[in-house]
Amino acid sequence: MISFPKNKINVLLLENIHTNAYELFAKDGFNVELRKDAMSEEELIQVLPNIHILGIRSKTNITKKALEHAPKLLSIGCFCIGTNQVDLSAAENQGIVVFNAPYSNTRSVAELVIAEIVILARKIGDQSSAMHKGKWNKISKGCFEVRGKTLGIIGYGHIGSQVSVLAESFGMDVIYYDIQTVLPLGNAKACSSYEEVLKNCDFLTFHVPETEDTKNMFRKEHIQLMKKGSYVLNLSRGTVIDVDALAQAIQEGHIAGAGIDVFPKEPKSNDEPFVSPLQNLPNVILSPHIGGSTEEAQKNIGIEVANKLIKYVNNGSTTFAVNFPNVELPMLKDNYRILNVHKNQPGFLRDINKIVSDLGGNINAQYLGTTKDIGYLIMDIDKNIGDKVKDEIKKHPHSIKTRILY
Numbered sequence: 001m002i003s004f005p006k007n008k009i010n011v012l013l014l015e016n017i018h019t020n021a022y023e024l025f026a027k028d029g030f031n032v033e034l035r036k037d038a039m040s041e042e043e044l045i046q047v048l049p050n051i052h053i054l055g056i057r058s059k060t061n062i063t064k065k066a067l068e069h070a071p072k073l074l075s076i077g078c079f080c081i082g083t084n085q086v087d088l089s090a091a092e093n094q095g096i097v098v099f100n101a102p103y104s105n106t107r108s109v110a111e112l113v114i115a116e117i118v119i120l121a122r123k124i125g126d127q128s129s130a131m132h133k134g135k136w137n138k139i140s141k142g143c144f145e146v147r148g149k150t151l152g153i154i155g156y157g158h159i160g161s162q163v164s165v166l167a168e169s170f171g172m173d174v175i176y177y178d179i180q181t182v183l184p185l186g187n188a189k190a191c192s193s194y195e196e197v198l199k200n201c202d203f204l205t206f207h208v209p210e211t212e213d214t215k216n217m218f219r220k221e222h223i224q225l226m227k228k229g230s231y232v233l234n235l236s237r238g239t240v241i242d243v244d245a246l247a248q249a250i251q252e253g254h255i256a257g258a259g260i261d262v263f264p265k266e267p268k269s270n271d272e273p274f275v276s277p278l279q280n281l282p283n284v285i286l287s288p289h290i291g292g293s294t295e296e297a298q299k300n301i302g303i304e305v306a307n308k309l310i311k312y313v314n315n316g317s318t319t320f321a322v323n324f325p326n327v328e329l330p331m332l333k334d335n336y337r338i339l340n341v342h343k344n345q346p347g348f349l350r351d352i353n354k355i356v357s358d359l360g361g362n363i364n365a366q367y368l369g370t371t372k373d374i375g376y377l378i379m380d381i382d383k384n385i386g387d388k389v390k391d392e393i394k395k396h397p398h399s400i401k402t403r404i405l406y
Helices: 019-027 041-050 088-093 106-122 124-132 158-169 194-200 243-251 295-315 348-358 383-395
Strands: 010-013 031-034 053-056 075-078 097-099 150-154 173-177 203-206 230-234 255-260 284-286 336-343 363-370 374-381 399-405
Touching (some): 010 019, 019 031, 019 295, 053 295, 075 295, 088 097, 097 295, 106 124, 106 158, 106 230, 106 284, 106 295, 158 173, 173 194, 348 363, 348 383, 374 383, 383 399
Parallel strands (some): 010 031, 010 053, 230 255
Antiparallel strands (some): 336 374, 336 399, 363 374
């Protein structure tokens, strides 16, 4: 058992997270609720006071204000790749661990990129729409094979490199740029600059995180560097592309087509309307942020994130956390485990060890990890002083959160 009964640990899963996550929590004894939609800040403020574990996808924004109303919250699970929808600094300073699934939908996104490259090259979207309207327009002008064309990849991480491998199997030449030095797969060639990729590719695809550096990183001056008749794809983050500039370039014929899956402003639910300057433009594929929305990806994400959250609650492991020191200790028999988050101040560990010593106890295992702002301590101690140690640590002026596992 743990210090707090699992059936009283409340888990809230939003945004239609895969049911296998629900089943994993329920099987382990947690009190879990699964909801279909995202929540606004005000809705979160109403429910978070009684929530211990929160699961979200990409539409629910976890702000500092919302977190201020979450005194019991231990951890947030982002059942997706990105974590930009969470105020990670505010969560860290409140002792709330954040986990995500950075790799589970890699293949799903990569396959969609390749499919859209072929669809754009053959104008299949426009042809299909015309056929549904009863128009037969059999043409070859402006339609191309992708074999022998050059694909430029911005961001050569897990998804970008997978796209690279699949593109080469189609006979495409691949060039890429990444801010880090990344070894190429296959025959892909690294470029020395972002601009070099823009000037030399026929198709351009983005696979970058949302940061200040990537915001509007593809705008008018970058479009002008590209070949006339080239194509653009974005299945990464909506803020990467200036969609107004892209729409203008498509209308002027400089860009021959685009496949866009993510947008600067996205509806919070399927009931809200979608509006974009890219609507009703020729040879433009618009999809509702579904790059990772396959049954395989959602199942894998559900399992990966739920297991990380359960492991953290059960033994304190923060391995693969995005805002916390990555700390893990094997469980020792016949010990109590103290888990403590505290402000990263000199002398804290000395004070904790003195507390144990003054109580006549013994530390059987201990591990401390720190960031700039916080420290995270896992400590296994004698059973006979466990509760007393926990109470004394909670009183320390630098303590943020303290738990005990039996």
